[in-house]
Amino acid sequence: MTELNRALAGAAEKGIISAHQVSDLEAYLADRGIIFGPTAPDAAAERDDAALDARAAEDSEQPRFIRGFHDILITIGVVVVLIGLWGLGGPFLTLPVILVLAEILVRRQRLALPSVALTVALVHWVGITALWFVSEHEDAWRPLVFVLAFLSAFPIPLGLFYWRYRVPLALAGLMVSVALIGVVAALLALEKSLGIDLANENHFMLLALTVLVGALGVFAVAMRYDVSDPQRVTTRSDTAFWLHLAAAPALLYGLIALVFLSNDGATWWDGQASLGQAAAAILIVALFMLVGLVIDRRAFVTSGLLSLGGAVWTMLNQTGASLDNYVFVAFAVVGVTVLVIGIFWQKLRRIVVSLLPETMTARLHTAP
Structure with missing residues (x-):
């Protein structure tokens, strides 16, 4: 040095x-x-x-939605008052309060964490209200039509909220809701064109592939925001953070589904999966951790921890280990993995990035 x-x-x-x-x-x-x-x-x-x-x-990777205990204190007040008002007056009383608080805390005072809380409150309000309306047609509509009608309620409120208050989570939520609508619309089109029922387990593979394509779309948009702000000094980086947080588990479990659905619907938690499938799950999780290191996004590490533990569980179960042994071994493996990656994140990232061509890494977040 x-x-x-x-x-x-x-x-x-x-x-x-x-x-x-x-x-x-x-x-x-x-x-x-x-x-x-x-x-x-x-x-x-x-x-x-x-x-x-x-x-x-x-x-x-430091999203700008926690700036101090003042934000935390205000957020606690926001959450408590909205819960109380929801219990007293339901959605009709809550929405005006959300908008008034957004004007004061977000538009005027620019408080970060309260803006996240208010965005989540708006999503909850839209979800509950939309569910009330579409539930009247639950018996008449097919499941995919029901889901499509429900999801269609989100883009406009989230778009207006972002237009007014410029909250990155609202923009990310808008994009994710559009992606979900696209996935459901594609599934509905496949059902009608092929004359099949995707709820039937024989067609789960098609369902997993469609979800995987939608997740790839969200990931591509997230990377577009990431490479547009490699130094992570603007809100584009925050938008990318939320998009990665949504894309990572969707991508992971889309791939995991392709592995386990080929075993007559077996999953790693029912003990029926094979050693080969458990090994494949571990390889997928390792690949995601590698991707997380390259793009410097920890969502790709945390999203795979449950699958990593389940895969270890399955491998030990297949070898006849006792319940006490493989439960604690699975916890230990996951915990050690988290600690090693967390402690040596920067060193591991420097090693990985140094192996990649400069044309690939030039627009990524700098590895110190």
């Missing part, structure tokens, strides 16, 4: 500059020949490296 590196690490540790700016500044100075000679490694240098990694890990 050079003296320059150490100075930059200290600046990042004190919060003078953000960690992801350190590598950019180093590259800028190196291009102009401003490089200090290396010094002998010592404990202090190692601590500086560790501090830089810790700071980089904090800054690499």
